Amino acid sequence: MGETTTMAKGITSGLRAAMERDPKVILLGEDIGKLGGVFRVTEGLQKDFGEDRVIDTPLAEAGILGTAIGLALRGYRPVVEIQFDGFVYPAFDHIVSQVAKLRARSLGYVGMPVVIRIPFGGGIGAVEHHSESNEAYFAHTAGLKVVAVSNPHDAHWMIQQAIESPDPVIFYEPKRRYWDKGEVGAAPDGPLGSARVVREGSDVTVLCYGPMVRTCLQAAQAAEDEDHSLEILDLRSLSPLDTSVIFASVRKTGRCVVVHEASTFLGLGAELAAQIQQECFYELEAPVLRVGGYNVPYPPSRIEEDFLPDLDRVLDAVDRLLTH
Amino acid sequence: MSDHDQAPQGRALGNVFGAHERPLSGDRPAAEGGPEMLQVITPEGERIPNPELDPLLEHLTDADLRGFYRDLVLIRRFDAEATALQRQGELGLWASLLGQEAAQVGAGRAMRAQDFAFPTYREHGVAWCRGVDPVNLLGMFRGVNHGGWDPNEKNFHLYTIIIGAQTLHATGYAMGVQRDGAVGTGDPDRDTAVMAFLGDGATSQGDVSEALVFSGVNNSPVVFFCQNNQWAISEPNEKQTRAPLWHRARGFGFPGIRVDGNDVLAVYAVTRRALDAARDGQGPTFIEAFTYRMGAHTTSDDPTKYRVSAEVEVWKLRDPIERFKRWLEHAGHADRAFFDAVADESDALGADVRARCLAMPDPDGSEMFTHVYAEEHPVMVAELAEFTAYQRSFEGVH
Numbered sequence: 001m002g003e004t005t006t007m008a009k010g011i012t013s014g015l016r017a018a019m020e021r022d023p024k025v026i027l028l029g030e031d032i033g034k035l036g037g038v039f040r041v042t043e044g045l046q047k048d049f050g051e052d053r054v055i056d057t058p059l060a061e062a063g064i065l066g067t068a069i070g071l072a073l074r075g076y077r078p079v080v081e082i083q084f085d086g087f088v089y090p091a092f093d094h095i096v097s098q099v100a101k102l103r104a105r106s107l108g109y110v111g112m113p114v115v116i117r118i119p120f121g122g123g124i125g126a127v128e129h130h131s132e133s134n135e136a137y138f139a140h141t142a143g144l145k146v147v148a149v150s151n152p153h154d155a156h157w158m159i160q161q162a163i164e165s166p167d168p169v170i171f172y173e174p175k176r177r178y179w180d181k182g183e184v185g186a187a188p189d190g191p192l193g194s195a196r197v198v199r200e201g202s203d204v205t206v207l208c209y210g211p212m213v214r215t216c217l218q219a220a221q222a223a224e225d226e227d228h229s230l231e232i233l234d235l236r237s238l239s240p241l242d243t244s245v246i247f248a249s250v251r252k253t254g255r256c257v258v259v260h261e262a263s264t265f266l267g268l269g270a271e272l273a274a275q276i277q278q279e280c281f282y283e284l285e286a287p288v289l290r291v292g293g294y295n296v297p298y299p300p301s302r303i304e305e306d307f308l309p310d311l312d313r314v315l316d317a318v319d320r321l322l323t324h
Numbered sequence: 325m326s327d328h329d330q331a332p333q334g335r336a337l338g339n340v341f342g343a344h345e346r347p348l349s350g351d352r353p354a355a356e357g358g359p360e361m362l363q364v365i366t367p368e369g370e371r372i373p374n375p376e377l378d379p380l381l382e383h384l385t386d387a388d389l390r391g392f393y394r395d396l397v398l399i400r401r402f403d404a405e406a407t408a409l410q411r412q413g414e415l416g417l418w419a420s421l422l423g424q425e426a427a428q429v430g431a432g433r434a435m436r437a438q439d440f441a442f443p444t445y446r447e448h449g450v451a452w453c454r455g456v457d458p459v460n461l462l463g464m465f466r467g468v469n470h471g472g473w474d475p476n477e478k479n480f481h482l483y484t485i486i487i488g489a490q491t492l493h494a495t496g497y498a499m500g501v502q503r504d505g506a507v508g509t510g511d512p513d514r515d516t517a518v519m520a521f522l523g524d525g526a527t528s529q530g531d532v533s534e535a536l537v538f539s540g541v542n543n544s545p546v547v548f549f550c551q552n553n554q555w556a557i558s559e560p561n562e563k564q565t566r567a568p569l570w571h572r573a574r575g576f577g578f579p580g581i582r583v584d585g586n587d588v589l590a591v592y593a594v595t596r597r598a599l600d601a602a603r604d605g606q607g608p609t610f611i612e613a614f615t616y617r618m619g620a621h622t623t624s625d626d627p628t629k630y631r632v633s634a635e636v637e638v639w640k641l642r643d644p645i646e647r648f649k650r651w652l653e654h655a656g657h658a659d660r661a662f663f664d665a666v667a668d669e670s671d672a673l674g675a676d677v678r679a680r681c682l683a684m685p686d687p688d689g690s691e692m693f694t695h696v697y698a699e700e701h702p703v704m705v706a707e708l709a710e711f712t713a714y715q716r717s718f719e720g721v722h
Contacts, residue, residue: 052503053503060530062531063537065492066493067495067496067499068496069492070494070496070497070498070499071496071497071499072496073497073500074496074499074500074504076500094489094492098486098493102482103695103697103698104470104695104696106471106472106474106695107471107472108695109474109476110476142696165699166698167697193702240702240703
């Protein structure tokens with residue numbers, strides 16, 4: 001290990017390791033075989049593991065999820081690729097009504113070890129339905145776990161942890177970070193479900209995940225020039241939330257901003273703000289702020305930079321927190 | 325003129341595109357299965373020789389045939405008891421199978437132990453054939469669980485309420501069977517098929533079409549068993565489909581067949597043949613069992629709002645149990661003592677089901693947190709603690 005690779009290739013190597021370890025791990029998705037997926041995340045896997053384990057499915061998301069459920073009931077561990085975030089909705093019923101509930105409905109007799117990989121978020125100049133951040137829909141659903149990776153190391157290890165999970169995991173991959181490079185270490189940083197402090201600081205806690213981690217790290221660098229010290233937390237797990245790490249950071253800094261690409265209304269930021277004011281009320285020096293997408297349909301790509309949170313919007317929120 | 329310009333014989337436009345069929349019309353009361361419907365016992369109890377199906381029935385002994393009758397009577401009795409329990413407030417709801425007994429027993433008895441069934445919420449007769457304790461079926465209707473049996477114990481999945489969803493689960497399961505090498509080996513105890521049960525209304529769902537696509541392209545060992553009971557709550561066939569349902573399989577590239585769903589032997593024969601083909605590696609089959617929902621959709625439904633009693637009267641004459649009994653008697657497969665014994669057994673079953681339903685305990689409120697996740701989950705831990713503390717705050721308060 002210690003190899004430098006892209007986030008996309010980190011996922012590929014993680015999938016490969018999981019498939020080598022457990023013959024019951026199989027991949028399903030559109031164009032994931034010969035093509036290796038539209039983002040090439042499964043590149044080479046069909047050649048090495050065969051068409052029975054890397055399945056080019058018909059073009060039907062409900063069908064992919066529905067058959068993944070049946071495969072899981074037969075003892076397989078399906079890893080499903082949804083080609084783009086906005087394409088998951090035809091499968092929503094199977095995810096919410098079946099994958100999330102079958103363990104409870106069967107009183108624990110059957111589980112749903114299904115991983116649903118979703119490339120998400122904007123910033124790549126795509127046409128509509130290709131830039132969405134729909135994590136809140138799934139984080140709202142009991143029975144699911146929801147995670148988002150932000151770098152090659154986590155991508156490599158967390159996909160393996162997700163596959164090993166006996167419970168279903170929605171696995172979000174920030175598509176504009178697929179080509180970001182980084183080192184993959186020899187072991188994961190904590191279990192699935194844990195957050196990670198990626199930069200320590202003392203003035204403001206910045207909670208972020210997925211594509212916004214890099215943005216917030218850049219903001220922290222810029223804030224340093226103005227003698228503002230930002231603590232950056234990569235949530236990594238959106239459901240459940242690693243609240244002990246989150247609360248500890250907010251109690252230390254007394255100020256918090258949540259940053260995500262998703263629209264703010266009823267997004268992760270709303271839940272985090274509610275929990276933080278409940279648990280850290282007396283340590284807070286200012287209200288918890290949110291920086292996120294506006295509450296509109298994802299805009300056309302020529303104006304997506306106006307919609308997406310960026311370094312300046314994060315710093316603007318930091319300034320408001322510090323001058324409160 | 326090149327060869328390309330010359331249309332081959334018989335490829336006139338009409339043949340290429342087919343003719344426009346007229347939409348199904350509501351020629352009611354009482355739809356007819358038509359000449360293509362397979363049947364070996366008429367509603368009058370006469371056995372019609374059928375060179376296609378008879379070889380699939382030859383091996384049945386008198387005991388087997390009597391067993392079919394016993395199944396039919398007992399599940400009707402169980403169903404009646406459940407309806408009564410609902411009327412008395414012991415179940416919140418019941419979905420009766422009245423009239424569909426032969427379709428379910430024929431299909432259920434054609435399955436082998438290693439086969440797997442994916443039911444709707446009305447497959448009480450299939451559950452019975454699989455050996456599922458009928459009291460288990462009452463749990464979700466009583467409101468003590470959402471299913472709660474082990475699907476792998478009798479290879480009978482939980483009831484699925486989302487219409488048509490289970491056809492995809494069945495297809496995925498069958499894809500797993502293929503990957504396990506349990507198809508086409510020739511070993512009768514290893515080769516495995518999957519039954520996807522659905523109704524006429526479900527055929528309108530996209531999930532069902534996707535299941536037909538996935539099973540078709542994968543050549544999966546799945547049999548789609550569609551009980552066309554003529555009514556999807558209040559909507560008749562002609563609101564769901566333009567063409568007869570069994571025709572649909574053709575477009576997906578595998579056989580479709582219509583069988584008299586009130587003829588237990590015919591259903592058994594066609595299902596057995598379809599399951600054998602699936603286990604053998606020949607791929608899926610779509611069976612339309614043409615039957616009738618004699619009762620309401622569920623106990624919450626009032627069919628007098630949308631269908632006439634004359635239609636029900638016609639279907640009473642096609643009753644699945646009466647015709648089979650007549651034939652058994654006439655052909656000498658069973659005698660009065662047998663029928664009396666089954667009647668006694670059915671009364672005992674009704675009493676047993678009633679007693680065990682009433683004894684079914686309500687779960688403790690805290691159990692809602694128990695099976696949401698396999699592993700310890702911080703939200704479940706926190707909310708269970710909160711729930712428990714809140715409940716305890718009432719202790720000693722009157």
